[in-house]
Amino acid sequence: MRSLQHAALLVVIPMAAATAQKTVVGMSGNLFRTHGDTIWLERDSTTTRSVTHGDTVEHVTSINDQPMAELTYLVHGDSAVVIKAVNARGPVPPGTVGRSVPRGLPSFLNTMLSTELRAASAASQEDVFAPPVLPSEPRTYNVGPAIRLVQHRDTVAYIRGCEGARADTTKFLMFGADSVKRLSQPERTFGPAMSLSLTAQMRYSLMHDLPKASAACPAQR
Numbered sequence: 001m002r003s004l005q006h007a008a009l010l011v012v013i014p015m016a017a018a019t020a021q022k023t024v025v026g027m028s029g030n031l032f033r034t035h036g037d038t039i040w041l042e043r044d045s046t047t048t049r050s051v052t053h054g055d056t057v058e059h060v061t062s063i064n065d066q067p068m069a070e071l072t073y074l075v076h077g078d079s080a081v082v083i084k085a086v087n088a089r090g091p092v093p094p095g096t097v098g099r100s101v102p103r104g105l106p107s108f109l110n111t112m113l114s115t116e117l118r119a120a121s122a123a124s125q126e127d128v129f130a131p132p133v134l135p136s137e138p139r140t141y142n143v144g145p146a147i148r149l150v151q152h153r154d155t156v157a158y159i160r161g162c163e164g165a166r167a168d169t170t171k172f173l174m175f176g177a178d179s180v181k182r183l184s185q186p187e188r189t190f191g192p193a194m195s196l197s198l199t200a201q202m203r204y205s206l207m208h209d210l211p212k213a214s215a216a217c218p219a220q221r
Contacts, residue, residue: 025177026116029200031193032109039109042193050109056083057106064188073106080106131202141205146217149202155183156198162217172198 024032033040037052047065051058057073057080072084080103085096104111131151132139138152150157154174161167172194173181180194181187 024113024116025192025196027119027200027203028116029197030112030116031196032113032116034113039113041109041112042191044194044197045190047193048109050106058084059106073101075103075106078103129203129206131199131206141202143201143205149198149205151202156202158198165217174198 021033021035024034026032029043031042033042039050041048041050045064047062049058049060049062055075057075059069059071059073060067061069066088068088070084070086071082073080074083080101082097082099082101085092131141134153135151136153138150141149141151143149146160146162148159148163150159156172156174158170158172159167160169169184171183173183174195175181177192177195177199179192180190180198182190
């Protein structure tokens with residue numbers, strides 16, 4: 001079993017020269033791919049694609065490879081207008097087409113990518129908050145009021161619910177930074193975006209030293 005790779009430092013990985021595609025792995029759990037005027041943002045099982053054609057920007061969001069929404073913006077200086085809206089989850093709200101939006105909305109993926117690059121340039125080359133590789137004893141990471149991860153060797157349990165109460169647990173098998181298999185039903189294999197997201201949440205817990213209990217969970221007696 002290959003060692004669990006940590007997303008501590010941003011890495012820019014050039015792909016085949018013919019495609020001129022690059023992959024950017026960030027510390028926050030986001031995975032970017034860029035090719036010309038197209039940017040893909042992957043996190044967990046969600047992918048957002050942004051394509052810029054002159055003064056037109058198209059956003060397509062999919063979950064588990066299923067298209068969920070498409071918005072196309074026409075940019076005019078410091079403002080933008082929605083000229084196309086498609087929602088696979090149901091009718092598009094009335095008034096969406098023709099609605100003005102902040103100029104930064106169509107370019108938010110570019111902004112996020114720039115933020116990741118700046119964070120990487122300011123980061124130390126030594127990641128003191130990296131979770132251990134294949135720990136022989138279970139390690140618990142508290143990432144929210146009622147969310148925690150338990151890492152043991154090459155498995156990670158994602159647990160929603162307060163300690164001592166009924167919890168929803170999803171178990172993953174980590175294949176380094178390459179892919180993740182969800183062992184809980186329904187089983188599915190995910191790509192590097194899911195691996196990066198899980199590792200980033202463990203790092204977040206180590207960085208912020210989050211308490212084991214909060215107002216959302218009653219104290220154990």
